[in-house]
Amino acid sequence: MERLHVELPGLTMKNPIMPASGCFGFGGEYQAFYDLAELGAVAIKATTPEPRFGNPTPRVAETKAGMLNAIGLQNPGLAGVIAKELPRFDRIDVPILANIAGSTMDDYIKVADQLSKQRNVSALELNISCPNVKEGGIAFGTIPETAAQLTKEVKAVSSVPVYVKLSPNVADIVTMAQAVEAAGADGLSMINTLLGMRIDTKTRQPILSNQYGGLSGPAIKPVALRMIHQVSQQVDIPIIGMGGIQTAEDVIEFLLAGASCVAVGTANFVDPYTCPTIIADLPSWLDDMEVDSISELIGGSWKACKTHSLSR
Amino acid sequence: MERLHVELPGLTMKNPIMPASGCFGFGGEYQAFYDLAELGAVAIKATTPEPRFGNPTPRVAETKAGMLNAIGLQNPGLAGVIAKELPRFDRIDVPILANIAGSTMDDYIKVADQLSKQRNVSALELNISCPNVKEGGIAFGTIPETAAQLTKEVKAVSSVPVYVKLSPNVADIVTMAQAVEAAGADGLSMINTLLGMRIDTKTRQPILSNQYGGLSGPAIKPVALRMIHQVSQQVDIPIIGMGGIQTAEDVIEFLLAGASCVAVGTANFVDPYTCPTIIADLPSWLDDMEVDSISELIGGSWKACKTHSLSR
Amino acid sequence: MREKYGELTVVKQSKIAKDSYKLVLKGSTVKHMSQPGQFLHVRVDQSEDLLLRRPISIADVDLERNEVTMIYRAGGAGTKRLSSQPTGNQLSVLGPLGKGFPLEQAMSGETALLIGGGIGVPPLYYLAKQLVEKGVHVTAVLGFASKDDVFYAEEFSQLGDVYVTTVDGSYGIHGFVTNAIDEKKLTGDVLYSCGPTPMLKVLTERYRDQRAFISLEERMGCGIGACFACVCHVENGAEHEYRKICTDGPVFPVGEVVL
Amino acid sequence: MREKYGELTVVKQSKIAKDSYKLVLKGSTVKHMSQPGQFLHVRVDQSEDLLLRRPISIADVDLERNEVTMIYRAGGAGTKRLSSQPTGNQLSVLGPLGKGFPLEQAMSGETALLIGGGIGVPPLYYLAKQLVEKGVHVTAVLGFASKDDVFYAEEFSQLGDVYVTTVDGSYGIHGFVTNAIDEKKLTGDVLYSCGPTPMLKVLTERYRDQRAFISLEERMGCGIGACFACVCHVENGAEHEYRKICTDGPVFPVGEVVL
Ligand SMILES: Cc1cc2nc3c(=O)[nH]c(=O)nc-3n(C[C@H](O)[C@H](O)[C@H](O)COP(=O)(O)OP(=O)(O)OC[C@H]3O[C@@H](n4cnc5c(N)ncnc54)[C@H](O)[C@@H]3O)c2cc1C
Numbered sequence A, B: 001m002e003r004l005h006v007e008l009p010g011l012t013m014k015n016p017i018m019p020a021s022g023c024f025g026f027g028g029e030y031q032a033f034y035d036l037a038e039l040g041a042v043a044i045k046a047t048t049p050e051p052r053f054g055n056p057t058p059r060v061a062e063t064k065a066g067m068l069n070a071i072g073l074q075n076p077g078l079a080g081v082i083a084k085e086l087p088r089f090d091r092i093d094v095p096i097l098a099n100i101a102g103s104t105m106d107d108y109i110k111v112a113d114q115l116s117k118q119r120n121v122s123a124l125e126l127n128i129s130c131p132n133v134k135e136g137g138i139a140f141g142t143i144p145e146t147a148a149q150l151t152k153e154v155k156a157v158s159s160v161p162v163y164v165k166l167s168p169n170v171a172d173i174v175t176m177a178q179a180v181e182a183a184g185a186d187g188l189s190m191i192n193t194l195l196g197m198r199i200d201t202k203t204r205q206p207i208l209s210n211q212y213g214g215l216s217g218p219a220i221k222p223v224a225l226r227m228i229h230q231v232s233q234q235v236d237i238p239i240i241g242m243g244g245i246q247t248a249e250d251v252i253e254f255l256l257a258g259a260s261c262v263a264v265g266t267a268n269f270v271d272p273y274t275c276p277t278i279i280a281d282l283p284s285w286l287d288d289m290e291v292d293s294i295s296e297l298i299g300g301s302w303k304a305c306k307t308h309s310l311s312r
Numbered sequence C, D: 001m002r003e004k005y006g007e008l009t010v011v012k013q014s015k016i017a018k019d020s021y022k023l024v025l026k027g028s029t030v031k032h033m034s035q036p037g038q039f040l041h042v043r044v045d046q047s048e049d050l051l052l053r054r055p056i057s058i059a060d061v062d063l064e065r066n067e068v069t070m071i072y073r074a075g076g077a078g079t080k081r082l083s084s085q086p087t088g089n090q091l092s093v094l095g096p097l098g099k100g101f102p103l104e105q106a107m108s109g110e111t112a113l114l115i116g117g118g119i120g121v122p123p124l125y126y127l128a129k130q131l132v133e134k135g136v137h138v139t140a141v142l143g144f145a146s147k148d149d150v151f152y153a154e155e156f157s158q159l160g161d162v163y164v165t166t167v168d169g170s171y172g173i174h175g176f177v178t179n180a181i182d183e184k185k186l187t188g189d190v191l192y193s194c195g196p197t198p199m200l201k202v203l204t205e206r207y208r209d210q211r212a213f214i215s216l217e218e219r220m221g222c223g224i225g226a227c228f229a230c231v232c233h234v235e236n237g238a239e240h241e242y243r244k245i246c247t248d249g250p251v252f253p254v255g256e257v258v259l
């Protein structure tokens, strides 16, 4: 299966498929369905310094071809993750991308410092969509300078490569990507969820107790592809692509757009075997597309253009 | 049918339903299916100073629960619209919302000035998602100051109320809305399409010849509802809500979020009778919800909250 | 663990009360569905517009024929679509999931009081069958909105005493399940219940320190414990302590979690 | 104008070649489908994940039985789903739409050359039937990729001369439709054609100043002229001049629009 192999900073992956953060818990639940060593990597749920319960329920709502979630970063906290969750991977041969979150710069630094030193953690994924309490709740992810500053500080303490997970709720994703690249990011994860809501016509109230939640699933795939297509042509660091991936064909589309590997989120809830099914389906896609290795497809939608116009 | 009546600046509507700009041509095609006088209003296709062919085909692509379009503002130009399209409405009792577009401030001013003086035009809708060639192609709709300036200039020449149609491709929709309100906008239309793309895995190229296109349809409904919910609580001007509306229940959701009336776009392609069907379905929704008139529902998801907390 | 995931075939679908359907599915994963109170996480069809699965309780199982029965209310978009699935179609079913009613809490010769409200009634039927098989006496109190909503009263009556209540008094005892309990002075050694939260709250107050078990509902994402959509607080627990309804529940001892 | 919009019932669906299906629908709007070359804009089902309609040509009509036949290739997500619609299901169909083949351009006693490529063959069948009825001789040249793709050769042969070509030579004449025309020196007074754009380009060059009509394809939104998805440039027209394939076409005289 060498054909599926991809190599990213800190992540040596058997194949380009990982479950997305927050959609796979800390791995334990899906381990009951299949061997996690089949995966290219695993992105675990966001860790914050202290344990968090998160938002009141209802926390999820259905939308057409998508869902909203407002989990509110529920997690057992840094100490809990280190003591109880990470050891689970001791005997599983798969790289771990540890997602980190917080409400202040210090939160991120603390979690990054300690998590990056755990033997099971291969790389960090900075969730910059969280509201920055010091800045009056404006998300770190919407101001390039703030995102860059956060990246820099985290890079300074981290012992492993750092991926910055970009929020799509911005006017100019390229500026954001370039800012965190300049600040030292080793890679990008994109996209996080779009902010959305649903209203229950019976109660006349928002369905989510938090009112707003993150939109994920097939509905957002075109937005994700567009952003990856824009950004991958303007940065030199690799992109972990995500947003509505359900099938091997979706994966090919993301690679052609410019992602170097992908993460699968919501689709795990639709079918717990989504990741292994995609991995099994990829080789025949490569055959059909007449390529030897998956990495030949990365950026294929714009690299081909470039070569083409050169040869004219 | 007094129960469905809504009153907005320049638009006295029998019911809160209008077809959205660009999804209904200049009305002629749908006139063959039903009497346009059944509608609350009609938003006609964007007019630019000169005739435009628009983008090369393919111009549309399907996405899950949505579609992408990159029509490129094809229209017969200001003179053509005045001479051939508007007279069509001479004998139809329905207010016209004329959508206007351009690539420079002057384009907008010219079209606004002349179109607003046509007897069939009840109000203008400023499509500020167009790229501003003077500002290096950055959309008018992503910088609050530019949007405000444009609104002011157009208001100065327009003889009818002006609605500003907001782009959802921004980090902070409230600031944008407040900027155009302060500049004199009489109302808001929201939302325009999200920027997205699809790639054809066979050709490895973007499906749209323009690469990117606007995402519309049910997929974007949660984003539209969230933005309308945020904005309607922070401005005093009415909102024409749109984004994925297909049914009377969707309309109720938009009104509860804070829209004063709605526009139906993509759904017209799915079912040409969508607008009359919704209009016919609304009264029984009002019965079920035990309200006399549609306007009682406007902002119901947050006004109810407010009243509730006051009475505690 | 393919044993918890498979395509089941629609054997029969029938309307049994207002908006209420009985759906019988057949397939190899049914053999694992032996615990009453567990649920199935069902895709209503293969379209991607309604993406999330619907959690529906196991109402009955025929292990010999590999058939499972669910009873559900076609209220929203998904369950309405489910109700139009014809015989022969395949449905993607995840389950059995969660922890069901603890049968071992009722001893042979004892009496179990089963209290169901509306669409909370179905899981109690499979429970009642297993209790009776074990030699436990069953008294069932089934509350519905009105006559048109009543289902399975006949089926329960073959297993023990049944009291049906309707809110509008159009059938059986007028009022709520608690009216029936008071009026008829119904008691039991163990209490099992499933129904709307207000009902479960009242029962929690009444039976707090007794052998009483309630089944909860919450909107779910994964259904298997991975997404944290379905959590609830623990009574007298730390602020961040929680239980997941999909894996720790849906059945909890009365008083364990905050309703 | 409800006459152009309705629910039609699936009477029969059958596979007639590799990935190619024949679908017969019945309903009251069929009575308006008298013009060959027009198309129907079809919803593949009621789900909202595949939102857009699919434009598919009318391949045959039985006005007495109110039945219309379409022949389509199940290539993408929507047509694959369409191909699994069983007998009895209802489909939402908009149409007949567009301007079809001008029958009046062929006089009784003349010969019409019909040239179809792959999935461009179906509309020519209904055209051929009407031409023959009018007393026009029909010579059909039908090009397919290979033997497995061939359909309706038999049906056409009952109406006139038929020449089938396959690109790989596995059936009929080896090569493209133009090979057959050259090899067999086929001529006609009028030419009607539908098929892939490269084929239509070649035909345009060959038959530019003759009575020749071609049917075009483009991705569509509305199908009725409102969305401007399906435009093409006019040959020698102004930069902004256009034709809409859905309403001005899909059939155009050779040389009218830019391919
Ligand atoms: C453990 C468990 C067992 C259940 N057993 C049964 C049963 O046996 N029979 C039955 O009729 N119902 C049962 N329910 C409730 C059932 O899950 C909902 O009625 C159903 O999901 C609603 O889907 P819909 O398509 O009708 O509504 P929609 O409004 O279309 O649903 C949209 C989304 O919200 C979720 N949702 C909406 N209402 C509820 C609810 N009350 N509980 C949980 N999720 C909800 C849906 O699952 C879906 O994800 C059970 C719920 C749980 C948690």
Ligand SMILES: Cc1cc2nc3c(=O)[nH]c(=O)nc-3n(C[C@H](O)[C@H](O)[C@H](O)COP(=O)(O)OP(=O)(O)OC[C@H]3O[C@@H](n4cnc5c(N)ncnc54)[C@H](O)[C@@H]3O)c2cc1C
Binding pocket: B061, B062, D039, D052, D053, D054, D055, D056, D057, D058, D070, D071, D072, D073, D074, D075, D076, D077, D078, D079, D080, D119, D122, D123, D216, D217, D218, D219, D220, D250
């Ligand atoms: C006037 C007209 C008549 C046609 N007649 C026939 C016919 O008789 N038989 C037949 O097999 N095909 C016909 N086609 C082509 C047919 O419309 C497409 O093959 C079909 O829409 C593809 O849908 P899909 O679900 O397979 O692909 P998907 O890739 O799932 O389609 C996605 C979207 O792209 C559109 N699309 C994709 N390919 C095409 C295409 N080649 N042309 C137009 N739209 C496309 C679809 O309509 C849909 O909106 C006709 C097209 C036109 C314009």
Ligand SMILES: Cc1cc2nc3c(=O)[nH]c(=O)nc-3n(C[C@H](O)[C@H](O)[C@H](O)COP(=O)(O)O)c2cc1C
Binding pocket: A020, A021, A022, A023, A045, A046, A069, A071, A073, A099, A127, A165, A191, A192, A193, A214, A215, A216, A217, A218, A220, A242, A243, A244, A245, A263, A264, A265, A266, A267, C221, C227
């Ligand atoms: C229930 C849920 C929880 C999530 N939690 C996190 C999280 O903790 N950290 C994070 O960076 N992203 C989180 N995400 C976002 C996903 O990782 C992913 O970026 C997004 O869902 C888009 O991918 P998808 O469409 O495949 O789900 C969450 C998404 C969902 C649906």
Ligand SMILES: Cc1cc2nc3c(=O)[nH]c(=O)nc-3n(C[C@H](O)[C@H](O)[C@H](O)COP(=O)(O)O)c2cc1C
Binding pocket: B020, B021, B022, B023, B045, B046, B069, B071, B073, B099, B127, B165, B191, B192, B193, B214, B215, B216, B217, B218, B220, B242, B243, B244, B245, B263, B264, B265, B266, B267, D221, D227
């Ligand atoms: C084919 C198409 C063309 C459109 N053209 C315009 C336009 O000219 N001007 C404009 O302001 N919006 C235009 N829009 C955006 C719609 O008016 C509407 O804001 C958007 O589609 C969201 O609504 P919907 O989801 O109901 O389609 C267009 C949308 C579509 C699908």
Ligand code: FES
Binding pocket: C219, C220, C221, C222, C223, C224, C225, C226, C227, C228, C229, C230, C231, C244, C245, C246, C247
């Ligand atoms: S539904 Fe996902 S954790 Fe319970």
Ligand code: FES
Binding pocket: D219, D220, D221, D222, D223, D224, D225, D226, D227, D228, D229, D230, D231, D244, D245, D246, D247
């Ligand atoms: S498809 Fe809309 S104009 Fe032709």
